Amino acid sequence: MRFTRDELHGSLADPVLGTIGFLNEVMARYPEAISFAPGAPHLTHLGDFDLARHVESYLAYAAERRGLSPDRARHLLYEYGPSRGLINDLVARALDLDQGLGISPDAVVVTVGAQEAMLLTLRALCRPGRDLVAVVQPCFVGITGAARLLDIDLVAVDETADGIDLDGLRTACRAARADGRRVRALYVAPDFANPSGTVLDLATRRRLLDFAAREDLLLLEDNAYGFTAAPGSGLPGLKALDEDARVVLLGTFAKVCLPGARVGFAVADQTVCTADGSRRLLADELAALKNMVTVNTSPISQAVIGGMLLENGGSLAALGRDRATLYQRNLGLLLAALDRHLPPGAGRPAGVSWNRPAGGFFVRMRLPIPADTALLDECASRYGVLWTPMDQFYLDGSGADELRLSCSYLDPEQIGEGVARLARFLREVCP
Amino acid sequence: MRFTRDELHGSLADPVLGTIGFLNEVMARYPEAISFAPGAPHLTHLGDFDLARHVESYLAYAAERRGLSPDRARHLLYEYGPSRGLINDLVARALDLDQGLGISPDAVVVTVGAQEAMLLTLRALCRPGRDLVAVVQPCFVGITGAARLLDIDLVAVDETADGIDLDGLRTACRAARADGRRVRALYVAPDFANPSGTVLDLATRRRLLDFAAREDLLLLEDNAYGFTAAPGSGLPGLKALDEDARVVLLGTFAKVCLPGARVGFAVADQTVCTADGSRRLLADELAALKNMVTVNTSPISQAVIGGMLLENGGSLAALGRDRATLYQRNLGLLLAALDRHLPPGAGRPAGVSWNRPAGGFFVRMRLPIPADTALLDECASRYGVLWTPMDQFYLDGSGADELRLSCSYLDPEQIGEGVARLARFLREVCP
Structure with missing residues (x-):
């Protein structure tokens, strides 16, 4: 055919x-x-990468933590496992050790790379024909591609000498509202963005959070390259500065651990009020969507990453x-x-x-x-x-x-x- | 927030x-x-499941087949790898050994479970507001969920005593055409469908392929449970009967190998003619979309499945x-x-x-x-x-x-x- x-x-x-x-x-x-x-x-x-050792490190931890026999712990590798992930506690702990985020493991969804985290987040937040997503241009193709796949319209915001053209973004937000639509979120990589290499200074980060609150936007923070900062020069991420759950953090283990595991995550601690009056986290909604994309992230891959974290004192930054x-x-x-x-x-x-x-x-x-x-x-x-x-x-x-x-x-x-x-x-x- | x-x-x-x-x-x-x-x-x-051994089996094969040093072969596990997959040749060979499909590895895309294969196939085939997908009811929730996520409208076709209500499907196809729309594909599980357990007999399979040709539909075949047939009672799958590339086969290794690897595949040997006059396979389009969903399937997981196949003479049926x-x-x-x-x-x-x-x-x-x-x-x-x-x-x-x-x-x-x-x-x- x-x-x-x-x-x-x-x-x-x-x-x-x-x-x-x-x-x-x-x-x-x-x-x-x-x-x-x-x-x-x-x-x-990856000279000392030892697949089996990393997996065993994780299984020993899981057995102890969950009170499982070694055999039962090993079954974790074989089965589907929860859509939201297995190593959410280790991800939350690493983010706390490294950035002081203090978020609950319940706010974490483990994904097949940051790419799936982008797709899930865009899908959850955007209704067809209604919600737009703004991106800082030039922009990583993974987010624009995921938006195209989901038929989500994009708005480009230019980079400026000191960061982001917020006046331009404000104009775009107003134009969308006048059109009965809404700029729902801004995708931004504050540290050595791909491809521009730009870093947002601390004042710009704070200004961006204020702006997001005023215009009722979410910020989708991609911090894949933050770890490459020269010693002592790193700035707090947007999520670390976020006091009102304005930021969804899109994370990856590809650059620091290895791409071949295909493990990333989203931190989505926003509260969603459902029609029946119950409350859940945006992370719960992402996990529900994930059932229809990849069901769950391979527990073997998660064990590899979990083991690497455990062997480094729980820290990704280390x-x-x-x-x-x-x-x-x-x-x-x-x-x-x-x-x-x-x-x-x-x-x-x-x-x-x-x-x-x-x-x-x-x-x-x-x-x-x-x-x-x-x-x-x-x-x-x-x-x-x-x-x-x-x-x-x-x-x-x-x-x-x-x-x-x-x-x-x-x-x-x-x-x-x-x-x-x-x-x-x-x-x-x-x- | x-x-x-x-x-x-x-x-x-x-x-x-x-x-x-x-x-x-x-x-x-x-x-x-x-x-x-x-x-x-x-x-x-999975009593004899040995993660490291399966991976080594695959790496030895990959090293020999591609003329790589053992170290270079091991790097395959670490890197991103091609979006369409690493073990496509092994998947194509298993389908040939087991079902005589004789398809090219180029027509295979390795996915994060059959679920991602469903999502990619639905996305490639359906334009918003234009294309509909028909499903045999009752129907596996993975396909209906993926369609909902992509804002694709569904048409339900009832099961009948001898298979599928093709008259109902014909009526739905005509109604769609009268409305300027199109029923693009029918999702069908011919062998022990989840949840109904129904098996389509050989005559019904052939009738379905004729119907698809007449109404210009694609058939999305999910054959997850075919292997459970009693010895000697298995029927050829729709893809094995397909002479005109009417069938996209959505496959999984979860039920026979293990769910935890999260490896599935699509066989999509349909020809797509692009605007510049070049030709490619639908599989190429699925791989392009996959860049925006999960980038690629974990090569570690693929090596596990590849090793299991190799250790069983290349056959999944074995x-x-x-x-x-x-x-x-x-x-x-x-x-x-x-x-x-x-x-x-x-x-x-x-x-x-x-x-x-x-x-x-x-x-x-x-x-x-x-x-x-x-x-x-x-x-x-x-x-x-x-x-x-x-x-x-x-x-x-x-x-x-x-x-x-x-x-x-x-x-x-x-x-x-x-x-x-x-x-x-x-x-x-x-x-």
């Missing part, structure tokens, strides 16, 4: 979904290229500090290599510039020519270097002259060599 | 989502009860045959206990009846009184027996006098004792 794509759901024609396929295809076509494209974590930290050293080093090497190979003056084509994030996985570069898939293909085939075109991170088709360089999973010599090649390529193709 | 549920997505108020929460809550409240409620597989088969013996035994014990404890005549309240499926996990019972949550609560608190009210399996509020008894994960003495208690309860409460 054959049909045309316009017989399928519209999200499949969205460039956001198409670009991921294109990038995977380019990477498969040039397996030997030095790739600044994917934001994957470095594997060096694991993250160790990892952060490498990412700080790689980012420093990437910025130094750019300075060295594209020095100001004759060595740097006019119109080539980049930002200097203090953490995270990414540097954002601007070119005097379109940084599109045709340019990427040329750079890959002739210079063996890959990067990510930025237009997919914009809702409005801007960003066409920007590219994203990720340094997270490369080794020092690859970073140096990759930037040297990229510099030669840019000197050749830029006018 | 607090809000009312009518500020949330409408699916959260749907009884289908609510009932799952209620059942979990009842089971948690009566942990000592004999539960005929959940359709979970028996754990006895594993399933072993398991089927227990389910055949349990079903026989359940039916015999019902006959014994509710004998015709004075021992059986008027209006109490049940069906006699030849396989699967479930028996469906009809009562002369509402089999609702109040009755369940009474049965649990006073007789220590749990079951599943059936109204959630109907779209139209019927089925209120039916309950489902699952025998899959109980032991013989529990089945006997549970039915004895249920019989006493029914004699007490039925008029």
Whole structure:
């Protein structure tokens, strides 16, 4: 049987979904290229990863805590298990140890990566044709893609020098209200956002929380890269500053532990009043929806993450500090290599510039020519270097002259060599 | 922050989502009860489950097949991995060995359980406000719940003595067309459907495929319970009879391997013609959507399932045959206990009846009184027996006098004792 794509759901024609396929295809076509494209974590930290040991650590804990025999504890791995998760207590404890959140395990839903947490949260909060979601542009494609899949309309809010264009967001909120609609939430990554690398300072974080209260918005906080801050420079997350349950925290274990476990979480401590007068948490609603998406997160995967937390005193930050050293080093090497190979003056084509994030996985570069898939293909085939075109991170088709360089999973010599090649390529193709 | 549920997505108020929460809550409240409620597989088969060994079996295969060093093969567990899956070749081979499907691994998408396969398939096929999905009623709640979550309208088609009311479905297709809409697909479980236990005979399967071609429908085949057929009695699945890629097969490893891995799959070999004239498979579209739901299925979980397949000659059916013996035994014990404890005549309240499926996990019972949550609560608190009210399996509020008894994960003495208690309860409460 054959049909045309316009017989399928519209999200499949969205460039956001198409670009991921294109990038995977380019990477498969040039397996030997030095790739600044994917934001994957470095594997060096997994030298001591021992699947069976991590699982056993968790099972020993679960047996003791729940008063189970070793055999019965092992059954936890085999069965479906609760939709909301098995390791919610460990997630809540890590968030308390690391950020002082003091939230109940009942407010946690363990998800298949932060991506499922985004999908569930968007679905719970948005009624079709009624609720809009605002995103800070440029924006992680996972949230825009999930919104497209759910037919949720998005509003783009621009980044500014000091953070977010709140005037623009206020205007969008009012326009929505005038239209009988509502901007329900703002998705924001306050720490080294993907792809911009921007950090919101403390005053901006507080202003954002005030703004959310005034305009009756929720904030969907994605803090995947907060752990990469230089020692002593980390700021409290929005959820840590949140006194009125305005923030839903979307979390991941992919960057600090490992992507292959596919474990993330949502913290959703908002109160929902049901028609029969009972009260529940937004987390309960997310868990109900999760029954219809993945039923539950693999208990094997949860045990792996639970074991890693337990072996590190229950703290995710303790694991993250160790990892952060490498990412700080790689980012420093990437910025130094750019300075060295594209020095100001004759060595740097006019119109080539980049930002200097203090953490995270990414540097954002601007070119005097379109940084599109045709340019990427040329750079890959002739210079063996890959990067990510930025237009997919914009809702409005801007960003066409920007590219994203990720340094997270490369080794020092690859970073140096990759930037040297990229510099030669840019000197050749830029006018 | 607090809000009312009518500020949330409408699916959260749907009884289908609510009932799952209620059942979990009842089971948690009566942990000592004999539960005929959940359709979970028996754990006895997992006596020899060795997580590390299964993973190593898969890694040895992957290393050899892809020419990877052992270290590099191990990295497959750590990384994100392709959205469409890692073990697609093993899934395709198992389907070929077991059912002669002869499909390409490219037509397979590995998913987080069959549930995610349902969600992705519904999403790809249905445009908002335009496409409808038909389901055979009573119907597995996973498909109705996923449709609700995606705002997809459903059409109920009744079961008949010999299968499916195709006249009713034809009428529904015509009514949709007259309304400028389209019934895009029919969800059907041809073998021991959950919850009805019905099996479509071979002639009905062929008639259904002809019907689908004539009315231009897709068939979404869920074959979770096919492996429980008595030896020699299995019928070819719809996908095995499908000559025109009319069938999307939604598969699970939960019942034969283990639920805890959360691995399922879709086989979607339909051709999609894109606007630029290129062709791809529906499986490619499902994989693109999966990026926005769970990114990819945990490679650790996939390695577990891959290892189990490899250790059984690549066949899922070989594993399933072993398991089927227990389910055949349990079903026989359940039916015999019902006959014994509710004998015709004075021992059986008027209006109490049940069906006699030849396989699967479930028996469906009809009562002369509402089999609702109040009755369940009474049965649990006073007789220590749990079951599943059936109204959630109907779209139209019927089925209120039916309950489902699952025998899959109980032991013989529990089945006997549970039915004895249920019989006493029914004699007490039925008029």
